[in-house]
Amino acid sequence: MEITTNTSPEDWSFFAKGAANILFKYSGSNNYLKHKLLRLRLRKAENEYISTCQLYDFIELKCKPLFPQQIIDVHLVVLTTEFVSALDCEDHELMLSEQYGLLIPNILCGNFEKQTLSKYSSLYVGTSLIEAANGIVDTVILEMKPKWLYDNSSNYCRTCLLNQAKGYRRHFCPLDFLYPETIEEGLQDLIGLISGKTRKLIEVQNGIPFLSLLRVFVEKEGNVFQKLKTYQEVENESDFIVNLKSQDDVLGRLSLIMTLRDVGLFIKCEKFDESNDVHKSQINSANIVVIEGEKFLLTSNIYDLDLKSKLKYKHWIAVEEKLKEIYNSNNPDWRFCVKKNSFKYT
Numbered sequence: 001m002e003i004t005t006n007t008s009p010e011d012w013s014f015f016a017k018g019a020a021n022i023l024f025k026y027s028g029s030n031n032y033l034k035h036k037l038l039r040l041r042l043r044k045a046e047n048e049y050i051s052t053c054q055l056y057d058f059i060e061l062k063c064k065p066l067f068p069q070q071i072i073d074v075h076l077v078v079l080t081t082e083f084v085s086a087l088d089c090e091d092h093e094l095m096l097s098e099q100y101g102l103l104i105p106n107i108l109c110g111n112f113e114k115q116t117l118s119k120y121s122s123l124y125v126g127t128s129l130i131e132a133a134n135g136i137v138d139t140v141i142l143e144m145k146p147k148w149l150y151d152n153s154s155n156y157c158r159t160c161l162l163n164q165a166k167g168y169r170r171h172f173c174p175l176d177f178l179y180p181e182t183i184e185e186g187l188q189d190l191i192g193l194i195s196g197k198t199r200k201l202i203e204v205q206n207g208i209p210f211l212s213l214l215r216v217f218v219e220k221e222g223n224v225f226q227k228l229k230t231y232q233e234v235e236n237e238s239d240f241i242v243n244l245k246s247q248d249d250v251l252g253r254l255s256l257i258m259t260l261r262d263v264g265l266f267i268k269c270e271k272f273d274e275s276n277d278v279h280k281s282q283i284n285s286a287n288i289v290v291i292e293g294e295k296f297l298l299t300s301n302i303y304d305l306d307l308k309s310k311l312k313y314k315h316w317i318a319v320e321e322k323l324k325e326i327y328n329s330n331n332p333d334w335r336f337c338v339k340k341n342s343f344k345y346t
Helices: 052-063 081-086 158-165 174-178 183-192 196-205 210-219 224-232 252-260 282-287 310-323
Strands: 012-017 021-026 036-041 075-078 100-105 111-118 121-127 139-144 264-271 288-291 294-303
Touching: 052 075, 052 100, 052 252, 121 196, 158 310, 174 183, 174 224, 183 210, 196 210, 210 264, 210 288, 210 294, 224 252, 252 310, 282 288, 282 294
Parallel strands: none
Antiparallel strands: 012 021, 021 036, 036 100, 075 100, 111 121, 121 139, 139 264, 264 294, 288 294
8 A cells, every 4th residue: 555645744643652663643534544553663773674564574474373363453555755754753763764664553542541550551541432522431441561471480570570670660460460379469450550530430430340351351261461471482492592692593483482572462441332333243252241231342452563683682681681690589569470380481
């Protein structure tokens, strides 16, 4: 698709940015592009740069077969240097030589109030209905990064230890969502930073049993957390970061594992709408949850499936060297992570 023939740069406004990408929100009149985001690459040194075509092939060929229902839809679009140069990128530098971008759905399209819970977790409360009046709440979306999922054998898992090293406040341990005996504690930690006012708005005033829906999600056999853990598992010596000596040692499987250790996840809880064709579609039939006689739609989407540059191997090694001596430390402000027998994962 040649997006430059259907829209102008003025139709796109800055939406958000990450370490390697920038998002633009569409505000024009093209029906196909409504509720879409344009994802472009930020400027990188040529030897570190991974093109959009490489990313697209990686997502479609390597990642989607693992999560055919959860990975966010991506479409490759053709760009021109003139089009990219004219975008309002708020002083962020784009890779002007890049000829392609990715078109993705805007999961947060609608009227939502955002509450930032922690570094890697946010809550969105409102409605996906664009024309709805302010104050309507029929949808709650939790955004998070599951990070490294594995059977931990030390006092702290890799994710919690790195968060401590960076000075972040404890929120939840993602490993708690892997085991029946720790799910409830993990859920209580997760919702513990949601304000009482927001909890009341969601559950009392609008009748969305958010905690119960999250519990259904993480207790379901074969859920996203369990799948991510399975696909992150190291299988041989070449999957261990500590064995890397050069960028040539970073093989395809390790690249995939490192990508899956940094994906983002949306968990979306909606009141079921009998007049909504998407809600009633065959693909969503398995996502309908009934709680106390009320129907809800419970879905999830994985995003940020960025193929990592092989040059990052030096950074990966440096982080592990920094953390390896403190896995069994004791922080009185940070409870220990769940332990399972495991071989070393890095």
